[in-house]
Amino acid sequence: MQSLVYRLAYPLLWLISKLPWRLFYMLSSILYFIVYYFIGYRKKIVTENLVLVFPDKSKKEINKIRKAFYKHMCDMFMEMTKSLSISKEEMIKRFKIIDPDSFRELQSKNKGIIVLMGHYASYEWAIAAQFIMDFPIVAVYKKIKNKHFDNLVHRIRGRFNTRLIHSHNVIKEVTRDKVHKRLCAYGLLSDQSPRLKNALYWTDFMGIKVPIITGGEVLAKRFDMAVAFLKVEKVKRGYYQAKFVTITEDTKNCENHYITKTYLRMLEEQIQNRPELYLWTHKRWKHRNAKTPKGAILD
Template identity: 30%
Template sequence: MATKGTPATSGRPYAWYFEPLWWLLLGLAHLPLAVLYVFAEAIYFLLAYVVRYRWRVVTENLRNSFPEKSPAEIERTGKAFYRHFAQVVVEILKLAAISPEEMRQRMRFTNPELMTNHFAENRLVLSLGSHMGNWEWILNGAALEFPGRAAGVYKPLNNLFFETLMRRLRTRFGADAVPMLATLRYLVAHRAEGRTLSLLTDQAAGPEDRPYWTQFLNQDTSFYTSADRLAVQLDCAVLYVGIRRVRRGYYEVTFTELPDGRAAKGAPVGTFPITEAFARQLETDMRASPEQYLWTHRRWKHKR
């Protein structure tokens, strides 16, 4: 008899009763994106007008970040965010079936030479991203743009079904998915191979994380400092990963050089030049396209 976590029918590490959901999602993923965007409109309507999913968090974040905006502008930006978010949901699902050719067409890297120049020196590159645009497409696009050299750090999910699904989506084109606690071990193992490791570094860092505090979107904001520490320890190059939606289903990724491990090593004690430079780049992108950021998470829940 199959037990939880070891279904007899599929051999996958989740309970057997998730199997119909697996095939349902896989079937939906094979639909054209044009059809999936119809579903996205329904999701948008439910989130923004029926369920009003985390509407209070979204509007509070927007008001505090853009105090110059009127209530009507905050309302419009919030609704635009929900539409973008709904489209990202179906785009993430599409990763289960999208072809490499279509992925390349929809994810364009404007200056990949900033990455490949470091690879030519067999140098590790920390790619610092955020929850802008479609953050789940970046790793797959990088796996195709830089074959055999892309990896991303993620926090494993407790639900085995969704953990299995998301690992499949993230690694389908050959990228490595690195559990958060294995980050240093992975970097040490590949330090002389010329690879890039992607970190989403815009989460809210708590007191136990030794955060760096800075003014960000008119608010006192905490950031993780792991990028500075890893870059110094392993002499990493560091790139900011900027992504923007140019039109529905099409994104551009642009790299920006940030201070590397050598520069951070020489910085005064208590300063974090990599994290500060990342914050300034992200702030600029969020001001330019606020609807493309993930406003539903409580980014400013910690206080100094």
């Protein structure tokens, strides 16, 4: 059944991706109306997250953010679909890297780079960074349970010969790159909620104590890599800009969790400024009241 759905969905998605931009975003607006008012996709989770993170905001303010988020989410889903056929030139035009010299300065240190990102603005089009950087950029991704749609996402993210690494294989792949003296930048989405049994570091995220994924920091310290935050901002509908903000060039001499906390503060600042651009459908704070595992660090 899942295979049939995929076989039917893929040609339709490809045809949608070929629509002119004006029609494309008209379809996104229609999709928003259906998803928000009729389907109500994860509306309860979104509302609970917003109320939890913004306790001082009124119901009217929460509803305004929620509506703006769903509009952006539908745009982002559609833009991911557009990636099936978008040209390299068009993607560069719509996802601009500003201040590329900051990245080139890190590149000059002759070491690998960890690039930390959040589920904010357009993380799917971030692959455009590889087009203007003379440096291999690798995307670390988490596998989707539905293998057919995992293949679809893999196909989209792997366009333009983008190298993808499954999160379970990242240490093995980075080790292999190190042995073969291949310098790369590894992009990681690092704001997901870890499994409770692996939740060994807890700190505040948006004012709430939760377990935090520290894989990016662990990799950087283990392989002596520099670390940057990819700060993505939405300029207007269908247009984004991003810049690499250096967190550290010297991971081995950083205090434990400095990298993770610095990354979180940068992401928090963006969320506070434009909360509608964050992915509120995730159950990011689901472990906030859970019992911390033995040996966990509370910061």
